[in-house]
Amino acid sequence: MERNTGLIVAMDVTRMDCAVEIAGEVAECVDAIKVGYPLVLSEGLSVLSRLADYAPVIADFKVADIPNTDELICEQVFKAGASGVIVHGFTGEDSLKACIGVARRYDGDIYVVSEMSHPGGARYFQPIADEIASMAYEFGATGIVAPATRPERVKHLRSIIGDGLSIISPGVGAQGGKASDVIAAGANWIIVGRSIYNSENPKETAMELVTGIGI
Numbered sequence: 001m002e003r004n005t006g007l008i009v010a011m012d013v014t015r016m017d018c019a020v021e022i023a024g025e026v027a028e029c030v031d032a033i034k035v036g037y038p039l040v041l042s043e044g045l046s047v048l049s050r051l052a053d054y055a056p057v058i059a060d061f062k063v064a065d066i067p068n069t070d071e072l073i074c075e076q077v078f079k080a081g082a083s084g085v086i087v088h089g090f091t092g093e094d095s096l097k098a099c100i101g102v103a104r105r106y107d108g109d110i111y112v113v114s115e116m117s118h119p120g121g122a123r124y125f126q127p128i129a130d131e132i133a134s135m136a137y138e139f140g141a142t143g144i145v146a147p148a149t150r151p152e153r154v155k156h157l158r159s160i161i162g163d164g165l166s167i168i169s170p171g172v173g174a175q176g177g178k179a180s181d182v183i184a185a186g187a188n189w190i191i192v193g194r195s196i197y198n199s200e201n202p203k204e205t206a207m208e209l210v211t212g213i214g215i
Ligand code: O7M
Pocket: 010, 012, 036, 060, 062, 086, 113, 115, 116, 117, 118, 121, 145, 147, 170, 171, 172, 173, 174, 175, 191, 192, 193, 194, 195
């Protein structure tokens, strides 16, 4: 993914027409559109190729299964038009390697969730986050997902993975994180959903966020 604005929009709406309208409005302000279960379960996998007309699509399916099943899932998702897939790391290195293997065939990206942004993410995730980040580095993932709600953790996780991997970071806006803090802590991209898609003027909000990122 090319870094122009540093902003990824999380398209957690449940209607295709709404998603397409917002994508059209914010396309020039975002480097990617993250699509997850809410939209795909509502409108089907074809939303991936539809939204890919506006910006590269990262499929947030938090893939977390045995290697064979992970491989089958990633294959479907890349074939449907995604440029990247978000996967879990707690399933272990064999599962991660299976996902990365498929991504390489499609010249795609794999992002590994290392620590989650919500308050509960501190309980089970935080104690294993360093190991997951190390594994993502060791096996050549594209990057990790780290919490904008805890910039100090982003800084720490950046020190583990070095400069070779990207950090994409959700939690700005509705969850309380601030764009400039998380970018200063070492994130390459912020992921923002509600603040943009619930805004009266999604394009204006996206532009304000890009100014806050300050690339
Ligand atoms: O800006 P929001 O809070 O409306 O949306 C944030 C998006 O990021 C939403 O799609 C979440 O599912 C996702 N997310 C988190 O909020 N926290 C995490 O720790 C991880 C993710 C995510 O994208 O995981 C890959």
